[in-house]
Amino acid sequence: MRRATITDVAKRANVSISTVSRVLNKNYPVSDELRQKVLQAVSELNYQPNAVARSLKKQTTNTIGVVVADISNPFFMQIAKGIESIVSPQGYQLIFCSTDENPTKEHTLLRLLYERRVDAIILASCDTDSSYLNQLAQNSFPIILIDRKVPNCNADVIVEDNFSSAYMLAQHLIQNGHRKICVINGPLKVSSASERFEGFRKALEDNGIDLKKEYVLEGNFMRCDAYGAVKKMILNHQNDLPTAIFATNNLMAEGAMAALREFNIKIPDDISLVSFGDISIPDLIDPKLTVISQNAFAIGQKAGEMALYRIKRGVKKHDFKEFIMVPELRIRDSVKNIEL
Amino acid sequence: MRRATITDVAKRANVSISTVSRVLNKNYPVSDELRQKVLQAVSELNYQPNAVARSLKKQTTNTIGVVVADISNPFFMQIAKGIESIVSPQGYQLIFCSTDENPTKEHTLLRLLYERRVDAIILASCDTDSSYLNQLAQNSFPIILIDRKVPNCNADVIVEDNFSSAYMLAQHLIQNGHRKICVINGPLKVSSASERFEGFRKALEDNGIDLKKEYVLEGNFMRCDAYGAVKKMILNHQNDLPTAIFATNNLMAEGAMAALREFNIKIPDDISLVSFGDISIPDLIDPKLTVISQNAFAIGQKAGEMALYRIKRGVKKHDFKEFIMVPELRIRDSVKNIEL
C-alpha cells in the first residue's frame, strides 16, 4: 500500500494541495468548511507529511549532527544530554556519531552529515587537519567545536581550561608529597590531551621534580590502552612503582583501576590515583576518586545554544566565539598524603 | 555563498546533469573525456551532493531509527553498538532517541522518525498501546521490537527469556537460604518488567515462600526511583530487613547499592543483592554482582539484521518473526549463603 501524499489528501477533500498545506501548517487563512474537509481526509487516509520533501523545499532539516569520540563515554553522553536539553524544545533532533578517535572515520562522518544537510555540526575532533572543516565554514556551514580545539579552524569553540586544571590536579598530588608520578596521556595531537599533559609537566617542573620517561604512558584516551599501558608499567617497575598515577581522562582512570586491581595494588594505600573527569557511577566506586570535575552538561548546553545561534544568525568570517569553561577540583579519597 | 548543486557542476563542465549524476554514481557508462570534465568541475566547485534530494527521489533515507528508554543506560548502549555493527557496513546511519519511559514522548518520537522517513524503526517500547505501531505496519513500514513485547503488535520481536531467567535468579537466592527477599520492579505494564516479576514470584511460590507486600518495590526501571524505594523500605523495616534484594534491571541495582551504602549495609554480609542485567563497569564495583547477564550486543545485532531484512524484503501481514535470546546466570560475589 502506497503511503498517502498531500496530493491524495487534496483529491479526497476536493481542494488544492495548497489548501491542504495551509491547513496543516496553519500559516494562511482557510475557511472552516475546507479545513474540516481537509482534516477529515487527513485522518481517513492516515496521512503523515513527508519531512524529506519538506526539508528539500525549506532548505533546512531541523537536525544537528553531534560527532564525538565515543558516545558510550559518560562525559560525551552528558554533553549530548546538555545539547539536547537546549535544542530539543526548539524542534531540533540530534544525530550522534562516534569517531572512535579515528580521523578517517571522523572525516567520513562529517561528509555524511553534511550531505544529509544537517543544520549544524557539533564536533569533538580527533583530527588536527582543519582543511575540510574550513571548507564547510566557507559554505557558511555552522560548526561548533567542543572539548578540543583544532588549529587554524574557523569555528566557534567551547573548551575547558585544561592546562590550569591539570596543573592544579598535579599540584594537589605534589602537595601530598608525591614525587614519583606516572601520567597516562591521551593522543597528544588532540588539544585537550596535550594541554593536560603540559599542565601536568609544568607543575612538576615548577616544583623541581623531574619527569621520568618510563612514567609517561600512552593511553589514547581509551580504557583498554590505558589498562595495557599501566599493566606493562607495573611489570617493568615492580620495585620502583610510582606513588601516584595521573590519568588524563575518565576512561583511562578506569583502565588504570582495573590494572591495579589485578595486581592487588590498593588505592590510595599503595598508590594514589587522580583522574581528569569523572568516571561512571563515581558514587559506587571505592575509593571515591579525586578528580577534576568537568561540567559536561554545561558544555553541551553552551554548544546547543551556540549552534542555534549560528543556525539563526549565520556564520560570518572572522567572527568566531571562544568559551572557556572552568572545571573544579574535587578532592575525595584516592590520594594519600605520603609525607606524614 | 550558495552551495553548489548538480546543475552548477553540469554548467561548469558543459554537460547535462544526467551525465554528472552518472559520473558520481558510476551506474552508467560515461566517456573518459566527459568524466574528467565532470570530476574537475566537482572539485573546483567543492560540490557535495544533497542527500535530502536524493532521498526524496530514491524514496529511501539509508537511516534507521532506534528508540529506547535511555541511551545512557549501558544495556541499551550495547544494543545500539550491536545494531551499528551490522547496519553501518551496509551504509545505514542510526538516529537514537530516548523515551525516558514516557509513552507520550515515545509516540512523538515515533511520529517524528516516521515523518523523517527513516527506513525502519527499532523500538524498545514503554507503551502498551499498539495502535500507532500497527498503523505504521499497515503502511508496510518495518518495525522491530526489542527487549519488550507490545500486546497485539504486528512486528518482529527480539526479546530475552525473562520469565525463566528471573526464575533461575530467584532460585539461586532461595538455594542460598534466602526467604525474606525484596524485589524492585520496573513499570509492570512493560513486558520485561512483568515477566521478570512473574518469574520471581513463581520461584517463591514453588518453594512455598510467601511474598510480603512491603518487599515489593516500585522502581520504574530507573536508578533514582529504586534508590528512593529501597531507602524508604530500609527506614520502615529497620528491625526486619530482607536478607536479599532482587533488582529487575541494572539501573535499579545501582540505585539499591547507593541506598545500602548510605546506611552502611554491606553486600553480601548484611544483605545479598542480585541484578537482572549487568551494571556499569562491573569489574570495578565491589562486590562483583551476581547477575543475569543479557547479551545486549547480540540482541542489537539480531535487530540490525532483522531491520535490513525487512527493508530489503518488505513486511508482509501475518509473517512476523520472534527471537528469544537466552541469558546466562553469572554467579559472582554478592550472594551470601545464609544457611551455613
Next chain:
DNA sequence: GTATATATAGAAAAGGTTTTCTATAGAAAT
C-alpha cells in the same frame, strides 16, 4: 456606482536529485 482593500482558493514554480525515455553517432552485421 466605481475604486480599493480583504479574505480565500487554486495554479504553478521551485527545491536537487535519479532515471526513463529519446536521440545520435559509430560499429557490426548483412
Next chain:
DNA sequence: ATTTCTATAGAAAACCTTTTCTATATATAC
C-alpha cells in the same frame, strides 16, 4: 550500401512539499 546493434549523451519526468503568484468574490471606502 543498408540495416541493426551498442555506446554515449541529453531532455524531461518524477519524488513531495512550500510558497509565490493570480484570480475571484465579497466587503469597505469614496
